[in-house]
Amino acid sequence: MAYKLFLDANVILDYILKRPEGYQPAKVIFESIVRGEHQAFTSPVIIHIVAHILKKILSPLQTQKLVLALLNDVRVLDTSHDVIVQAMSAGWSDIEDALQYYTALHYKTEIFISRDEGLLKKALPTLPVYSPAAFAKLLGKG
Template identity: 30%
Template sequence: MNVFVDNDVILDILLERKDFAYSSKVVEHIEKGEVKGFTSPIIFTNTFYLISKAKNNSKAWLALRKLRLLFKVTRINENIIDRALASVFRDFEDAIQYYSALDSKAKYLVTRNKSDYIGEEVVVLTPQELLVIIEKN
C-alpha cells in the first residue's frame, strides 16, 4: 500500500507535538515495511527549516537523514507544477503535494489537515483513519 505522508504528520513526531501517537504509529508501519511511505522534496526543506528553528541545525540534518531512510521521495516536475497551477486548491504547496502523491501512485495521502486537500484521485485520510485501514488488511 503506497501512502504519501504530509509534513504535519512528520513534524508531529519530530517535534513531539501533543497527540502525536497516531502519526507515530503510521511511521512505525512504514519502518516495518507494512506500508510504503512517500513524501515530497518540499517536506525535506520545510522539515529542515522548522527543526533547525525549534532545535538546531545538527538535529535538523539528523532528522532529514532519518526521513530519507524511511521514505521514497516523490518528484516535482513541470507536469505537477502545471496541474497545481490549474487546480482549485487554496494553497499552492498543498496542490503540489497532492499531485506529487498522485504521480507516485499513492493510494492514500495522510495528513491531519484533510480540509487542505481537494481531489478524488488520492484518498485523503487522518493518521487515525489510515491506521483503521492498515489494521483491516
C-alpha cells in the same frame, strides 16, 4: 495490505517532535513503515518545510541527523514542470497543498496522509486523503 503512502509535513513533524495533537497516530504509521508494511513518500517541498521548522527548534546538526534518519524510511518524489502546471491549474487556493497532492497523484501513491482538513475535503476518489488517526484506525491500531 501494503499501501504506498504520501506523508504531509504535519504528520512527519507530529512524529519527530512528538507533538501531543498527533504523535500517537503518527507513531503507528511510522512503525508500520519501518516494519516494511507500507512504503512512504514525500516531496522536496515537505522536506524543506520539515527542516525549516526543525531548525527553529533544534540545532542544524540535530536537524540534519533527523532528516537523514527520516530519509532511511521515506522516499522523496520529485515534482516535474508538468505536475506543477497541473497543480496550479486545479484551482486550489492552497498552492502548497495542490503541489503535494498532484505530486502524489502523479506517482500513483494510494493514500495521502495529512491533518490538513482543507485537503481532506479536496481529495479525489483516485487518491483519498486520510487523517493520521483515520489511517491508524484502518490499520486496526487507532
